[in-house]
Ligand code: NDP
């Protein structure tokens with residue numbers, strides 16, 4: 001039977017690259033994100049290129065009602081999800097804690113922690129009842145390390161690290177794999193979002209070194225989903241060669 005993967009945040013960056021890589025490898029896809037036009041464009045592209053099926057579901061992961069309404073009662077042909085990629089996420093702002101913007105904090109906490117929980121709470125019961133499934137959480141080096149002014153973003157990704165471990169323990173009796181993939185700097189729309197649309201500032205982040213490309217993370221996802229049933233890659237940290245820690249880069 002053709003496998004189904006659900007990818008949150010497939011309208012850009014890492015999620016979009018994962019969608020393309022899995023489509024290329026024969027998966028049917030459920031793609032989600034808030035920007036519906038981008039989802040529909042991706043659906044058309046992937047269906048035409050790879051002769052697979054794509055279900056595009058626009059919703060905001062921060063809204064539990066929208067998550068449930070979109071995902072709880074999927075049509076029969078879509079309801080046996082094999083792979084859930086919890087990718088939707090963002091950083092907003094880069095301020096020290098004492099000048100942090102509370103609304104930025106709420107957006108990061110609501111998206112990166114609560115959104116991931118809402119989607120997992122909706123999809124995991126089906127995996128439990130089928131005793132089959134693979135949850136892949138896109139965490140970050142920011143979930144293993146803390147860097148100046150990264151405070152709340154780093155805290156949300158540390159939460160993803162804890163939740164990945166917790167999921168692995170709770171889902172252990174049900175044959176469900178849980179993988180966490182932790183990238184260092186990947187050039188996507190991430191920094192444009194972090195700097196609230198200031199593209200010049202975002203460009204500076206990636207100057208002087210070669211950052212990761214979203215396809216490098218998609219390759220890692222393909223690797224982990226291609227392992228045999230008895231192998232779970234639990235945790236992968238993938239950094240640009242020019243990045244040693246969350247904040248230490250070698251820039252030319
Ligand atoms: P992008 O900004 O390029 O993509 C983010 C994706 O998340 C978009 O598809 C966006 O869709 C979606 N998203 C954001 N907020 C919501 C929301 N409220 N509801 C639904 N979807 C949402 O960034 P990346 O691809 O770089 O980021 C993907 C993940 O990778 C994030 O979790 C990020 O923290 C993580 N990461 C990124 C790194 C990097 O350096 N780029 C490094 C390490 C981890 P839309 O706006 O259409 O809703």
Ligand code: 8X3
Nearest residue numbers: 140141142184185246
């Ligand atoms: C995104 C990468 O280094 O900005 O998680 O935290 S970083």
